[in-house]
Amino acid sequence: MYYLAVDLGGTNIKAGLVDENGNILNRAQRPTGAERGYEEIAKDISLCALEAAETAGVSLDEIESVGIGSPGTIDNKKGIIVYANNINFRNTPLRSEMQKYINKPIYMGNDANCAALGEYVMLKQDMDCFVFVTLGTGVGGGVIINGKLFTGFNGAGTELGHTTLFMGGKECTCGKKGCWERYAATTAVIDMTKEAVKANPGSYLASLCDGDIEKVGGKTAFTAMENGDELGTKIVNQWIEYVAEGITNMVNIFQPEVLSIGGAISREGDRxxxxxxxxxxxxxxxxxxxxxxxxxxKYGNDAGLIGAAFLGKH
Amino acid sequence: MYYLAVDLGGTNIKAGLVDENGNILNRAQRPTGAERGYEEIAKDISLCALEAAETAGVSLDEIESVGIGSPGTIDNKKGIIVYANNINFRNTPLRSEMQKYINKPIYMGNDANCAALGEYVMLKQDMDCFVFVTLGTGVGGGVIINGKLFTGFNGAGTELGHTTLFMGGKECTCGKKGCWERYAATTAVIDMTKEAVKANPGSYLASLCDGDIEKVGGKTAFTAMENGDELGTKIVNQWIEYVAEGITNMVNIFQPEVLSIGGAISREGDRxxxxxxxxxxxxxxxxxxxxxxxxxxKYGNDAGLIGAAFLGKH
Structure with missing residues (x-):
């Protein structure tokens, strides 16, 4: 049997045909057209998923289930997307709409949770508890307990990035102040670098972006550190402590067998x-x-698609 | 069938005979004698548990299992107490030692986790997730997921009080700085009151303890607030915000159906x-x-004993 998976983004719908071992055998893609009504988007999600099967010569009889990874808050029990910021979904009955096109069990999950599940599945190791933390524009995450995705009673759980690092600290997009996300996201290292460039216009760090803070990226401070720059090293070390403080919290709470760190910045590896x-x-x-x-x-961008495929199983 | 439960403390061993509905039918108690070797303590725990059955006329044949709630870090899989501060246990094989006296399945759990489980069991409501937070000398807690006590892969999980409120803040007994426990425990409200009394010797708050900070208790600021005192109100409100910030974190992480707040100070109720x-x-x-x-x-001091009784079942 095979699984169909969809990674729903603000820009693109990406679908995959996944086998029982988590291999992505075929892919399909089309634009999300996020400005459209949900019925049209749901239709395109369905057709895109079906395309991933058809163009691989796999019939619907061979498909076990369909899994959708979506940004936002998902209620898989009810089959609705409660809220998705960049697609303008609000209490959207995605499952019932998709079932007009696909007569298969359809499971839904938050994209960070799907990435967590994909990473877990691909590690191919039974664990009592696994935690996945992803460092990107925000800090997301997912938790697998006894082989099952844990999402709380309402599907909105494991907002790991929205736990406190400094009560009353920097304002977070969530409305609370001082969230871990505000200090440990890639955005945070960029902000710290920009501030340092502004305060030290003659520094080596500033020279790396021609003194133009708009040219500062997530790697700027890392590059400076690599070249022995004190300012860059200080920024990276501070950011690492912010990341590590939050990870300590997750260890104290979950005591997972494995905690994996994902997101583009994790490619810095051992550093x-x-x-x-x-x-x-x-x-x-x-x-x-x-x-x-x-x-x-270990499984980077594909983890989300693989996890979505296995939502029904886990 | 019945269950035997033991609440192991630094001062006393308390045992109970518990029925399937969580009623404590009989009790027994003896001093812990924490300074003794673990063999003697394990013998007394066993005899105390057996006494709770015998004096109620219940034979061992009618006992399903025995549950032990202990302070510290417990490894139920291995049957050892990894570390218990006030009883001087360290990698203590309590289960195998107790099995010399009791030929029944013996389960072990952390006392805060047992209290969480007891509270959950007595609420008699199936939940995907339940979180219990206890405010005392420290901030402890326990989490029940799908009806089972969640403790992480090594039994040391859900140290909810040792998550960050102020990174780099007040030193915590755990070695980290700025833990929730340091701001939200009963001890914290006492410390805040003492500081206020010192800084405001002529205040109404100070008069409540005759200006003697040694007489400050967990209720002093609450009593002041009750009588319309501004200083007392400020302390209580600040402490409540510390408590609530941490509870917000637990909600963002676990999204439990119910979160219960226990510990003596919780008797303040709606206030x-x-x-x-x-x-x-x-x-x-x-x-x-x-x-x-x-x-x-809702189930106060007995929750620990009831939870210990049901460790095997959950």
Missing amino acids: ILKPIIKYVEENRYSRDVEQTKIQIA | ILKPIIKYVEENRYSRDVEQTKIQIA
Whole structure:
């Protein structure tokens, strides 16, 4: 049997045909057209998924289920997208709409949760608990408990990035202040670098972006550090501590067997991983027990699609 | 069938005979003698549990299992107490030692986790997720997921009090700085009151403890507030915000159906509950979904014993 998976984004609908081992055998894609009504988008999601099967010569009889990964808050029990910021969905009955085109079980999940599930499935290791943290524009995450995606009673759980680092601190998009996300997202390292460039216009760090803060990227401080720059090193180290403090919290709460760190910035690898591990070891609560293995995520962009495929199974 | 339960403390061993509905039918108690070797303590735990059955005329044949709630880090899989501060246990094979006296399945759990499980069982309501937070000398907690106690892969999970409120803030007993526990425990409200009394020796608040900070208790600021005192009100409100910020984090992470607040200070009831609910509603991440019901714990001191009894079942 095969699984159909959809990674729904603000710009594109990406579909995949996935086998039982998590291999993506075929893909299809079309624009989301996020400005349209949900009926049209649901139709395109359905047709895109079906296309991924058809163009691989796989009939619907061979499909076990369809899984949709979507940004926002998803209620899989009811089959609705409660809220998705960049697609303008609000209490949208995506499942019932899609079932007009696909007569198969349809499962829905938040995209960060799907990425967590995909990473878990591909690690091919039974675990009591697995935590996935993704560092991007925000800090997202997902938690797998006893092989099942944990999302709380209303599907909105594991908003790991929206836990406190500094109560009353920087304003977060969620309305609360001082969330982990505001300090540990890629956006945060960019903000810190911009501030440093502004405050130190003659520095080596500033020279890397020609003194133009608009040219600062997520890698700027890392490049400076690589070249022995003190200012760049300071920024990276501070950001790593912010990341590691939040990861310590997740370890104290979940004590997962494995905690994987994903997102583009995780490609920095050992440069960020080793100091994070050291910080967590020094700050975690329980020191006398077997410890969480902290590692860089291995399955990158495809994890979301693979996880969506396995939503029904997990 | 019946269950035997033990609430192991630094001072006393308390045992109970519990029926299938969570009623405590009989009790037994003896001093822990924490300074003794673990063999002697394990023998007394066993005999105390057996006594709770015998003096009720219940034979061992009618006992389903024995559950032990203990402070510290417990590894139920291995049957050891990894670490318990006030009993000097360290990698103590309590289960195998107890099995010399009791030939029944023996389950072990952390005392805060047992209290969480007891509260959950007595609420008699199936839930996807239930979170219990207890405010005492520290901030402890427990999480029930799909009817089962969640403790992470090593049994050391849900150290909810050791999550960050102010990164780099007040030193915590755990070695980390700025933990929720340091701001939201009963101890924290006492510390805040002591500081206010010191800074305002002529105040009404100071008069409540004859200006002697040693007489400040967990209720002093509450009593002042009750009598319209501004200083007392300020302390209580600040403390409530600290409590509520951490509870917001737990809601954002777990999205439990019910979150219960226990510990002696929770007897303040609506006075603390209502502002906590308001704060969480204003600060939680997902506002468009069905919301967590936040309430005061209902089963007080007995929850730990009841939870220990049901460790095997959950």
